[in-house]
Amino acid sequence: MRTLVVSNVRPWGAEPADVVVTDGVVSAVVPAGSASAHNVAGADPGTHVSAAAGVEHVDGGGLLALPGLVNAHAHVDKSWWGQPWVSYGGEATTQGRIAHERAERDRHGIPGVEPTTAVLREFVRHGTTVTRTHVDVDLGVGLRGIENVRTAAAALGDAVDVTVVAFPQDGVVRRPGVLRLLDEAAAAGATHIGGLDPASIDRDPVAQLDGLFEIAERRDVGVDLHLHDRGDLGAFQVELIVERTRRAGLQGRVTVSHGFALGELPAGRQADLLDDLRDAGIGWATVAPVGTAPLPWRGMRKRGIPVGLGTDGIRDLWSPFGDGDVLRIALGFARLHGLRTDDDLTDAVRLATSWAAPFVGRDVHDLVPGAPGDLVLVDAENVPDALVRVPPRRLVVSRGRVVARDGVVLV
Incomplete structure (x- = not known):
């Protein structure tokens, strides 16, 4: 049994407390000073280990404590973080960016274990302890990207708990053989399979969704679909996803990522679609990009529709932006949605x-x-102060293990 005591912290800004983690799980949150008979000295967060008792003590110095950040939508396999600068190019459309990525990744070399490890280290440094990442699965890379991600996570001692979505970035039914690769990825341990704009990319939404949901139902995995299409076309595809989710009995295991159309719909149709999403148990992941319509997030929360935030791509062939900080994404979400009050x-x-x-x-x-x-x-x-200032992470703990301190990753 291994115990970590993080003393004198303010969980969610509440009164000072000691947080006790035993074998990777929070076992107690008690008033400050009551978790241990040992005195933990030091004005700055510091560590004292009592080897005999198997207890590690960290003085939190009265700092604000938050749960580890959750990156609900990432692409860690295709970042050029830590590599020579690659200029952005291509047409500013989904299909244009796909074509540009396919042409350029071969010239520069597919990102491998090293840049994947580098971007996961940035996650750790910024306090992300768990992520769902979409990993490209296509006729060019096969399942190598998934192998790279798992190798990179292991190299960091699994400081970030990684959930893999096998993602067909280049389309599904328009690329014969991709459904077979997705099936192989699900059989090899991917927890979800992905899809991409069934109507505008594959131009056959019924065939794409039927293929994906057949694999998901047979392999007992979830589905997480990128949906960039706007307006009525996007809403129509959400309705198809709702229908397929109900038919396959995958309530609670399907996510729409991006889903820009939802915020653009008239109020009445939007409310009806939210009710359908609630009844089908479908979640929603967003990166809150500038220039998109705000989501009806309060109505989603009221209905119990899960909403998650993610960084999306980070310095990749789609965009030069991103630094892996989910707290900064939350700030962008707050700005996009006009949040001002402390509660919001x-x-x-x-x-x-x-x-x-x-x-x-x-x-x-x-x-x-x-x-x-x-x-x-x-x-x-x-x-609220932490959100609007996005201060450096002073200490990061993953599963009861100190993994970063003052911006330095320790794994």
Whole structure:
């Protein structure tokens, strides 16, 4: 049995407390100073290990404590982080970016283990302890991307708990052989299979969705579909996804990622579609990009529709932007949706932490007994202050193990 005591922290800005993590799980959250008879000295967060007792003590110095950040939508296999600069190019459409990526990745070399490890290290540095990442599966790379991601995660001692979506970036039915690769990925342990704009990319939404849901039902995996199409076309595809989810009995295991159309619909149709999403148990992942329509996130939360935040691609052939910081994505979400009150700003942080548990296969992800022992310490007055300033992460704990301190990754 191994125990970590993080003493004198303020969970969610509450009164000072000690957080006790035993064998990777939060076992107690008690008033500050009551978790141990040992005195833990030091004004700055520091560590003292009592080897005989198997207890590690970390003085939190009165810092604000949050659960580990959850990146609900990432692409860690295709980042050029830490590599020579690759200029952005191609046409600014989904198909244009796909074509540009396919042409350029062969010239530069498919990102391998090293850049994947580098971007996961950035996740750790910024306090992300768990992620769902979409990994390209296509006729060019096969399943190598998934192997690279698993190797990279292992190289960091699984400091980031990685959930893999096998993602057909170049289309599904328009590329014969991709459905077979997705089936192989599901058989090899991918927890979800993905899809991409069934109407505008494959131009056959029925065939794409039928193929994906047949694999998901047979292999007992989830589905996470990128949907960029706007307006009525996007809404029509959401309705098809709802129907397929119900038919396959996959309630609670299907996610729409991006889904820009939802925020563009008239109020009445939007409300009806939210009711359908609720009844089908479909979640929604967003990266809150500038220029898109705000989501009806309060109506989604009221109905119990899971909403998660993610970084999407990070310095890849689709975009030169991104740094892997989910807290910064939460700030972007707050700005896009015009959030101002303390309660709303705190909710934006919950979307990036505790409320995102369903996207990474967790029943609970919070600073409470029974949750995984993931926490982040920041120097902030309260949660809204932490959101609007996005301060450096002073300490990052993953499954009861200190993995980063003051911006330095320790694994």
